[in-house]
Amino acid sequence: MLDQATLVFIEVRYRSSTGYGGALESITPAKQEKIMLAAQCFLEQHMQWQDHACRFDVMAYSGRQVNRQFHWLKHAFML
Secondary structure, three states: OEEOOEEEEEEEEEEOOOEOEOOHHHOOHHHHHHHHHHHHHHHHHOHHHOOOEEEEEEEEEEOOOOOOEEEEEEEEEOO
């Protein structure tokens, strides 16, 4: 996704319950590393995006259908 001139990589997470932590908490440092590696691979294969600034957002959904919560965390972590 582009936000003006910034290329945005978005990780979408969902947890129906918080028994093992919520959706935001599921973005561990190991998961962040995997997302950043995937972004680097993307940029290596798509040269036209290499000069753009990049950012990582997280869209997190928690709860069941009736009381679902949504959070969009911009600049969730840095490369």
